[in-house]
Amino acid sequence: MDVIPGAWRRTAAGAGLLSPEGEVAPTIFAEMSAAAARTGAINLGQGFPDEDGPLEVLEAAREAIAQGANQYPPGRGIPALRDAISEHQRRFYGLDVDPEREVLVTAGATEALSATLLALIDGPDDEVVVFEPYYDSYAAAVALAGARLRTVPLRRPGFQPDLDELAAAVTDRTRIILVNDPHNPTGAVFGPEVLSEVVRLAHLHDAVIVTDEVYEHLSFHAPHTPIATLPGAAERTLTISSAGKTFSTTGWKIGWVHGPAALITAVLTVKQFLTYVNGSPFQPAIAVGLRLPDPYFADAAAALLRKQELLGEALTDAGFVVHAPQGGYFTVADAAPLGGADAAAFCRELPERAGVVAIPLTAFVAAEHRAEYAGLVRFAACKRVEVLEEAARRLAGLR
The missing domain is CATH 3.90.1150.10 (Aspartate Aminotransferase, domain 1)
Incomplete structure (x- = not known):
């Protein structure tokens, strides 16, 4: 059989x-x-x-367990964490994010990515454009969603893409342009011309931009620039990040995605049938972490x-x-x-x-x-x- x-x-x-x-x-x-x-x-x-990770965050998890935060949290994530995510985006990037309608807490960035692809891919004619080399779960998630993976090579030195090759890869079949910045595995940070070209192409071909920004606070020589801060980007961008890298809590699997309310609702529709919810005592702890001083x-x-x-x-x-x-x-x-x-x-x-x-x-x-x-x-x-x-x-x- x-x-x-x-x-x-x-x-x-x-x-x-x-x-x-x-x-x-x-x-x-x-x-x-x-x-x-x-x-x-x-x-x-x-x-x-x-x-x-930081003691304040670890202690907050212990306290949450002691106070009984051991059952299912709300499907979108606890209000304290969604508020903290919204505050974090405004504090560091000047982004206004509605914590009630535009934020979804997930089981790490990997679930956020998988749920997003499953929610937004319509069928085998859809394509997802990624920079190559790419984090290995991308190909698997695209395969699960039934779409086609299109790659744009990152060239040495600096592991930056050729903008002509990027433009050639994005077509009217492109449903999602997936950007990982700072980039795993190369350690690259994409320049403003790359991010601007992604936004231009997304508008030209009516694609959704999905960003994997789990290393956002580990950019070495300049502050991280979320692509959602660029003109015309926020309306078609889903921004994914997580707590694991920022707070050395990779085993807690607390991630999130934020973006336009209609897109977040679509992702939630899928996410509720994956993990449903997760990490009840870890969610208030990460809220504490996101509010740590600069x-x-x-x-x-x-x-x-x-x-x-x-x-x-x-x-x-x-x-x-x-x-x-x-x-x-x-x-x-x-x-x-x-x-x-x-x-x-x-x-x-x-x-x-x-x-x-x-x-x-x-x-x-x-x-x-x-x-x-x-x-x-x-x-x-x-x-x-x-x-x-x-x-x-x-x-x-x-x-």
Whole structure:
């Protein structure tokens, strides 16, 4: 009996979710984490911090549990968190967001993205345009929604898109332009000309802009610019973010999406049949976090930048060619000078060779485009300084 329907089998295989034999394909992340456990290597592959977030936020969660916030919260999220999200957007970006009609709390940014795509995709003729390399869940979510993924390559140096290639990718079939800024996995921050072109193309082709801004407070050299702040953008933009990266609470899975009320209602219609609701005691805690004073946010970015610089120096000393990130958790480095022209093979050897785990950038690229990124490796800097220092010592052995 073929328990996997043919249409889903085709889209799942295209998204890398199934092996050619039709079995569930283990991700490179699972494979590399298993290698770290097997060898005792330092895991710089997966992007989760190894330090807890601010004490005020942790204590607020404990207090919420003690006060009985342990049952279903409201479907849109508790009012205190929706108010805090609205206040946050006005405080940092000057955006006016109605917390009653234009904000939806989700089970992390990943659910917000999946619910958005499922809500807005009409059928197999719809296309979703993304920048490539792309966060791996994008292809899976597009496949689940039954749409076609169209990619625009990010070019070195700086991992910025060619605007002509972007314009060619967006057509009247484009339903959604998906923008991840600051960008995972490359660490790029898109310039104003890129954001303006996205808005222009969205108007020209009547597309919706969906933004993944989970690293919004981890932009290193300039304040983050949400695309919704650009003229003409807010009316057709759904802005997604989450608490995990900003407050080192990735396991809490508290995210949100805000935008025009009609679009949010469409997303809620889907979301209610996914997780329904989640994280009751964590929602008031994240409300506390979003109201922390400005120095918290500035210090978080500065601390991560120092870690990125430490990691970058270690990689350079080891013989990599480093692409310094402009934001986010990750540093991309070219392993070709170390014999790593095939980054996937290099990463599989690295735990034994140097006692460090990393992820090949080809894990974030469609199969037909992997040659363009074949020697690039992604390392996570969101670890304790002493862990990064030990990783630097081990990587020095590659010289």
